[in-house]
Amino acid sequence: MSDSAATAGLLWDRWLPEQVKRLVAQALLGGFADARALAVWLAGVHDVGKATPAFACQVEPLAEKMRRAGLAMPTMRQFGEDRRMAPHGLAGQEILQDWLVRAHGWNPRRAAQFAVVVGGHHGVPPDAAQVMDVRAHPRLLRTPGESEALWAAVQTELLEACADDFGVRERLADWRSVRLPQTVQVVLSALVIMADWIASNRDLFPYGVDGTDGASARTDEERVLAAWEGLGLPGPWQAQEPTGTPEELFASRFALPDGARPHPVQRAAIDLARRMPGPGLMMIEAPMGRGKTEAALAVAEIFAARSGAGGCFFALPTMATGNAMFPRVLDWLERLPDAQGQRLTVGLVHSKAALNEEYQELRSRGRQQIAAVDMDGDAGIPRPGSEKREAPAGLVAHQWLSGRKKAMLS
Secondary structure (H helix, E strand, O other), X not given: OOHHHHHHHHHHHXXXXXXXXXXXXXXXXXXXXXXXXXXXXXXXXXXXXXXXXXXXXXXXXXXXXXHHOOOOOOOHHXXXXXXXXXXXXHHHHHHHHHHHHHHHOOOHHHHHHHHHHHHOOOOOOOOHHHHHHHHOOHHHOOOOOOOHHHHHHHHHHHHHHHXXXXXXXXXXXXXXXXXXXXXXXXXXXXXXXXXHHHHOXXXXXXXXXXXXXXXXXXXXXXXXXXHHHHHOOOOOOOOOXXXXXXXXXXXXXXXXXXXXXXXXXXXXXXXXXXXXXXXXXXXXOOOOOOOHHHHHHHHHHHHHHHHOOOOOOOOOOOHHHHHHHHHHHHHHHHHOHHHOOOEEEOOOOOOOHHHOHHHHHHHHHHOOOOOOOOEOOOOOOEOOOOOOOOOOOEEEOOOOOOOOOOHHHO
């Protein structure tokens, strides 16, 4: 089993909110079992596009070994700029879609709904023009001539093995009739991307080819458990829908002056949020000083509990306003009942966040070594004396959830 697939399974089991799992399960005939199997399988096959001439030619010593095995390919120089038309995500999308159509009788449009998750695993799904370009240059995926059939056989063998290893071969016939909503495609893409990021971290998944760190002797399950423990990723927010009157809610969430009462606009916002059949878009307009921020946070808590959202994003127009609002949001978070006894991750995501003292304090709380823990080879548990120190509950800025691409996950 690939590290990405096993990591996707752990993310599904231990990290993904139940409402998000339900969204995927509702689209599939086999419900939750199908949903998990599909997520793991897509994570397992997401890099099949690397088994192409356009990708393999990049490291000449390895490419030459493949040529000697019969997989002919031009050099990287001979490909020139054309090679860029087939990034391995797009190549993988085309190979997976072709395999589903050719080997399993899928309709091309239905196959594309699944294959696009592979195509977009670096963040952006390919557009129609990119797909047409790579189809107009088939030599990027399989070298024409005597080795074309061998390239196709290698790609097919990889996909067939994944279908068996990840237990989806017998589900493919039923999935042919599935209409996969775009919302589900987005969720699956996000899960595959996150699993790929984690599994690509060499500190979490050391190669251990010489056996000196014991990694090579571990089973796949032990490798992933060791990485998961070393990552120490806190779970998503699990908001509890607040009960009681607006007075009780505001008194428990915000440091109000003695005798203060919710403003009518705040009462109206809470009442409307509670009466809405599901989370939606609420716009709150009022003059300065009427408590729009507190009203919005209270509504966000209600919406998150109703929808199962794993977080809240507070957007402001400038770094200065973001810095000014940050401590107010922290105060609110620390008063949430679901924050008691748990670790919640927080991020300040503008470019000068490193200069913010409150954020730096949270980063120091969340600082940890991101590396696979030492595991017992027999039991698959941390060795005595090497257990990862349990981080204290509260708000942290987790080290792994930082940076331009991952900050939104915090």
